Amino acid sequence: MRRMRFRRLQDQFAGHLMAALTVFAASLVLLIAVALLMRARPLLDIKPLGQLLTSSDWRPLHGEFGFLPFIAGTLWVTGLAMVLAVPPCLLCAIYLAEYAPRRLRETVKPLVDLLAGIPSVVYGLWGTLTVVPIIRDVITPWAGKRLDFIPLLHAGNPTGYGVLAGGIVLAVMTFPVIISVTEEVIRAVPDGLREAALALGATRWQMVKGVVLRRSLPGVIAAIVLGFSRAFGETMAVMMVVGNVAQIPRSLFDAAYPLPALIANNYGEMMSIPLYDAALLAAALVLLLVVLVFTLAARAILLRAVRRAV
Amino acid sequence: MGKHLEERFFLALMIASLAIVTGSLVFILTTVVVKGLPALNLAMVTQVPKGGYYLGKEGGILNAITGSLALAGGATLLSLALSLPVVLYLQLFARDSRFVYLVRLSLDVLWGIPSIVYGAFGFTLLLFLGLRASLLGGIMALAFLELPILVRAMEEVMIMVPFELKEASYALGATRLETALRVVVRQTLPGLLTALLLAFGRGIGDAASVLFTAGYTDRLPTSLLRPVASLPLAVFFQLGTPVPEVRERAYASALILTVIILVISLGTRLLARRFTRHVVR
Numbered sequence: 001m002r003r004m005r006f007r008r009l010q011d012q013f014a015g016h017l018m019a020a021l022t023v024f025a026a027s028l029v030l031l032i033a034v035a036l037l038m039r040a041r042p043l044l045d046i047k048p049l050g051q052l053l054t055s056s057d058w059r060p061l062h063g064e065f066g067f068l069p070f071i072a073g074t075l076w077v078t079g080l081a082m083v084l085a086v087p088p089c090l091l092c093a094i095y096l097a098e099y100a101p102r103r104l105r106e107t108v109k110p111l112v113d114l115l116a117g118i119p120s121v122v123y124g125l126w127g128t129l130t131v132v133p134i135i136r137d138v139i140t141p142w143a144g145k146r147l148d149f150i151p152l153l154h155a156g157n158p159t160g161y162g163v164l165a166g167g168i169v170l171a172v173m174t175f176p177v178i179i180s181v182t183e184e185v186i187r188a189v190p191d192g193l194r195e196a197a198l199a200l201g202a203t204r205w206q207m208v209k210g211v212v213l214r215r216s217l218p219g220v221i222a223a224i225v226l227g228f229s230r231a232f233g234e235t236m237a238v239m240m241v242v243g244n245v246a247q248i249p250r251s252l253f254d255a256a257y258p259l260p261a262l263i264a265n266n267y268g269e270m271m272s273i274p275l276y277d278a279a280l281l282a283a284a285l286v287l288l289l290v291v292l293v294f295t296l297a298a299r300a301i302l303l304r305a306v307r308r309a310v
Numbered sequence: 311m312g313k314h315l316e317e318r319f320f321l322a323l324m325i326a327s328l329a330i331v332t333g334s335l336v337f338i339l340t341t342v343v344v345k346g347l348p349a350l351n352l353a354m355v356t357q358v359p360k361g362g363y364y365l366g367k368e369g370g371i372l373n374a375i376t377g378s379l380a381l382a383g384g385a386t387l388l389s390l391a392l393s394l395p396v397v398l399y400l401q402l403f404a405r406d407s408r409f410v411y412l413v414r415l416s417l418d419v420l421w422g423i424p425s426i427v428y429g430a431f432g433f434t435l436l437l438f439l440g441l442r443a444s445l446l447g448g449i450m451a452l453a454f455l456e457l458p459i460l461v462r463a464m465e466e467v468m469i470m471v472p473f474e475l476k477e478a479s480y481a482l483g484a485t486r487l488e489t490a491l492r493v494v495v496r497q498t499l500p501g502l503l504t505a506l507l508l509a510f511g512r513g514i515g516d517a518a519s520v521l522f523t524a525g526y527t528d529r530l531p532t533s534l535l536r537p538v539a540s541l542p543l544a545v546f547f548q549l550g551t552p553v554p555e556v557r558e559r560a561y562a563s564a565l566i567l568t569v570i571i572l573v574i575s576l577g578t579r580l581l582a583r584r585f586t587r588h589v590v591r
Binding site: 007008010011014018019021022024025026027028029032035036038087088089091092094095096099108110111112113114115117118120122123124125126128129130172175179203204205206226230232233234235236240260263264267280281284287291292294295296299 | 313314316317320321323324325326327328330331332334335337338341342345392393395396398399400403404412413415416417418419420421422423424425426427428429430431433434435437438454457461485486487488511512514515516517518521522542543545546549560561564567568571572574575579
């Protein structure tokens with residue numbers, strides 16, 4: 001009888017302990033946000049966040065911390081990465097879900113997973129060793145000769161380190177997220193719909209275009225949002241190829257300085273300049289908030305898509 | 311027949327996309343091997359940096375290899391200590407479905423947080439605790455980074471445990487805790503090991519979170535409170551020097567890191583295949 005009571009007490013105690021740990025894990029997001037906010041307060045007290053985000057005056061020694069060049073850099077690199085990554089990822093996911101024989105799919109999926117596992121410094125190394133030289137030696141001179149009249153493609157930066165290099169490396173890094181989520185939502189489309197389309201004489205592509213994609217559109221959008229969110233905070237690989245010049249890029253060949261790279265590059269000296277650490281942690285807070293919004297949006301879209309698919 | 315032409319056109323585009331995706335993996339791996347292999351030698355993996363190493367003199371990156379293993383190993387254990395109770399709670403104990411929903415939501419957000427933010431958070435945590443960049447700091451930052459990965463991977467395996475198995479255990483008079491540890495955990499052990507390996511692999515490759523929190527040193531890791539070197543940062547720092555010999559060692563370090571990741575990923579697959587045979591379905 002006593003043994004029984006001990007076991008029940010043990011069970012209750014473990015239950016409470018586990019509940020406490022679960023609450024801790026769940027409040028970690030809040031904890032991180034509050035910690036960053038507290039450290040950023042000294043700066044935010046002087047200058048409201050809105051002003052920091054829209055000013056492009058970055059002179060830490062004079063107490064000027066305008067984030068606009070860094071936010072612009074992040075948006076340029078991430079936007080380009082999405083433009084480059086989304087079309088091949090969607091086509092690849094459609095192929096894997098709708099066309100590929102089972103064996104091919106089972107060979108390719110581990111490879112995509114492997115791509116997700118490669119550390120970001122290795123991506124960065126690959127970028128500096130192959131992507132940057134190709135841009136420097138081939139693409140920039142060619143664009144300088146042929147395409148210089150387009151402002152977006154003005155080849156004013158001969159080093160190869162810049163938005164284009166960052167976008168290419170980042171695009172490859174987002175392949176796995178976009179492909180795996182898209183493939184999953186496409187495969188969740190009920191077979192009956194496919195059969196109905198095929199029975200009406202549609203070709204496979206017509207079926208994909210008219211039925212499968214239309215049905216899984218919210219899921220595909222969620223996949224892209226997730227990819228964007230992943231790319232937005234990526235640090236090391238981008239930092240190694242993007243040039244890190246604090247300016248608002250005007251062309252694909254210009255150097256940029258994304259927000260994560262700003263944080264990572266200045267951790268050494270940030271304690272020696274007043275308010276510098278507050279500024280960098282405010283930058284981290286901005287990253288956190290953006291990712292928060294994007295993750296919640298993707299989740300809401302996905303949940304709705306799942307509910308509709310059933 | 312326009313529609314068949316369209317079919318062929320898009321099929322060709324799809325196959326081209328597949329080639330781009332798999333091709334970029336092959337491209338990355340061959341770049342690392344081709345550049346890294348010539349620079350790799352025994353001293354790289356058996357010695358720590360000697361005097362003048364960063365000018366191209368003798369030495370290796372044993373400090374970074376052991377440091378990375380200690381960081382990722384410690385972080386995975388710490389993260390396990392936090393995530394296993396969370397997963398068991400969500401699976402067996404929790405009654406309030408709104409609470410469970412909130413926990414999952416919060417873990418989803420954690421999953422998406424960039425590693426540089428974990429690094430910044432770890433840094434403020436260290437300042438708060440009055441510590442400097444150290445092995446302990448790196449382990450904490452990485453453990454938070456690995457937490458959502460571990461929880462999600464472990465939950466995926468535990469969902470597979472048949473409900474009847476739990477019912478049978480309860481029917482025999484076992485408490486929830488006994489059912490959790492003796493039935494569910496034992497039943498899912500291979501899957502849990504796979505999850506641990508996955509988290510370890512994610513931890514060992516991450517640079518941005520250990521940049522602030524673990525620091526860097528030429529010595530082997532000996533104390534939790536001392537700075538520690540790591541492979542990703544070894545790649546990053548050595549690549550940043552102007553000395554060609556040192557840059558080549560960055561290639562070799564990247565090759566070592568990539569091989570570790572490949573071995574882990576292969577191990578995960580073999581483990582998953584081998585152990586599932588003994589699991590009750």
